[in-house]
Amino acid sequence: MRQSSAIVATPAPTRAVHPGPVLEMRxxxxxxxxxxxxxxxxxxxxxxxxxxxxxxxxxxxxxxxxxxxxxxxxxxxxxxxxxxxxxxxxxxxxxxxxxxxxxxxxxxxxxxxxxxxxxxxxxxxxxxxxxxxxxxxxxxxxxxxxxxxxxxxxxxxxxxxxxxxxxxxxxxxxxxxxxxxxxxxxxxxxxxxxxxxxxxxxxxxxxxxxxxxxxxxxxxxxxxxxxxxxxxxxxxxxxxxxxxxxxxxxxxxxxxxxxxAEAGTFRCRVIGVAERPSGWWAHTDLGVFHGLMEVLESGGNLHYPIHDTRGLRLRRCFHLTGPTCDSQDTWARNVLLSADLREGDELLVSSAGAYTSVYASRFNGFAPPRVVMI
Structure with a gap:
């Protein structure tokens, strides 16, 4: 007797849900x-x-x-x-x-x-x-x-x-x-x-x-x-x-x-990388309207220390911009990061404990960062 063959659907791999940007306060x-x-x-x-x-x-x-x-x-x-x-x-x-x-x-x-x-x-x-x-x-x-x-x-x-x-x-x-x-x-x-x-x-x-x-x-x-x-x-x-x-x-x-200020570190995620005529851009789930408003207030003169967790010795300049559709939502320019930075990588933004979470909004529907004490 011939057995019938059944097609078993393989479930799509589950993708971990990133919790969004986090401000760690020590x-x-x-x-x-x-x-x-x-x-x-x-x-x-x-x-x-x-x-x-x-x-x-x-x-x-x-x-x-x-x-x-x-x-x-x-x-x-x-x-x-x-x-x-x-x-x-x-x-x-x-x-x-x-x-x-x-x-x-x-x-x-x-x-x-x-x-x-x-x-x-x-x-x-x-x-x-x-x-x-x-x-x-x-x-x-x-x-x-x-x-x-x-x-x-x-x-x-x-x-x-x-x-x-x-x-x-x-x-x-x-x-x-x-x-x-x-x-x-x-x-x-x-x-x-x-x-x-x-x-x-x-x-x-x-x-x-x-x-x-x-x-x-x-x-x-x-x-x-x-x-x-x-x-x-x-x-x-x-x-x-x-x-x-x-x-x-x-x-x-x-x-x-x-x-x-120096007690706080933002942990945020790269959500996309793009090369454009103006240079390389890294889009992140953290932006001006969700904690980094002082970049606008200072006319870009306040520069946060920024590192990525990939840690590649070969570096490339990136412009860092938030998740919203607003062109002002760019919070750092010409930052040297790992040349192969990609979606899913994490950035650490230091000295972020002051005038960040208190300014955060839900602009464009994006949630403000969580704050955790360490």
Whole structure:
């Protein structure tokens, strides 16, 4: 009897699903960076700029290491309270807030607010009566890689007027703050603002106001793909300026990038390689709109250290671009990588712990990166 032959379909090989880009944050490097900042700025208390990286693991690591926190919204206040941070360890340094932001922060126990306008002083007096206010000075920020200044701040005379008004409205004229920019490369950027602070303190003394605090802000650099000045150089300039102040005050700083950038590494996947008239292109599942927005903000001047896991000695220049259809979604150019880079290879993007995951969106439907603590 003839047996019938059956055609058995062979299942298609299953392809592993890549989880998408991942930002790995190393807690030990965050703690080491905070310790290094304290060494460079003895006697100055660090208030981490929460907006820089809001992952709960990052916040709890810094909280357990004794950092204070600078906030820009009541949502950040709530997030920190969930982490166990007490309101007396927070500074609300966003100089303009919606009324409900100030009121809710005050209800939570936050009592120190930055201001840079008469309108804001009046609103703090109405929404958070009896609070401490500190005036924000305007600075140029011309020496920073990522432009961030020009939106906030008053001159020295304006700071004096604001703090006098604060006293008249029942608030405590608490201090003065400034910000030298983001990823500043010139320690001398601290000198002029501190000289202005000394003059402000002298003028306020003449009308019976003695400040309690000076906040030298943030902008301290992290190492990317180019050398940066050591934090100790910034610390020396700060110490010299503080020594010139007419009387002792508490001194705070608001480091963000300097504490978390170098603790983070993106792991992303090459999804396609193409040779075009403009050169070789590697398309990745990580892009500008999913974590690397600072490339656009800096006009391409912020260069992340980038490596591939193939490790071939023969190298080729690649332009690196994200998964979206937007032409701006190109995050690095002329990067030397393995010449035989191909689909499925992995890239490691270092110094990626600051202003990356917090900027990520779902543009074009692509999911933002996962953040994991190591």
């Amino acid at each position: 807690a030990s490097r965050i703690v080491a960076a905070l310790d290094g900042f304290r060494t460079a700025f003895p006697g100055i208390r660090a208030f981490y700029a929460t907006k820089c990286n809001t992952h709960p693991g990052v916040l709890s690591t810094l909280h357990n290491a004794g950092s204070g926190f600078e906030v820009a919204s009541v949502q950040e206040v709530d997030l920190l309270r969930e982490t166990g941070v007490q309101p007396h360890d927070m500074l609300f340094s966003n100089p303009v807030r919606a009324r409900e932001q100030t009121a809710r922060a005050a209800e939570a126990g936050v009592y120190r607010f930055s201001v840079d306008s008469y309108e804001e002083v009046r609103r703090v007096a109405e929404e958070a009566p009896g609070s401490c206010v500190y005036a924000r000075l305007i600075t140029a920020g011309d020496d920073s890689v990522v432009p961030s200044e020009g939106k906030f701040g008053v001159d020295a005379a304006g700071a004096v007027s604001l703090l006098v008004q604060a006293r008249e409205l029942g608030l405590t004229p608490y201090g003065v703050t400034f910000h030298m920019g983001s990823q500043s490369l010139h320690p001398a950027a601290l000198d002029r603002p501190l000289r202005e602070v000394a003059a402000i303190m002298e003028r306020l003394s003449q009308v019976g106001i003695k400040l309690q605090m000076v906040d030298i802000g943030g902008g301290f650099p992290a190492r990317y793909d180019e050398p940066v000045p050591a934090l100790e150089l910034f610390g020396r300039v700060a110490a010299a300026g503080i020594a010139r102040l007419p009387y002792p005050v508490e001194v705070f700083a608001e480091p963000g990038r300097a504490l978390v």
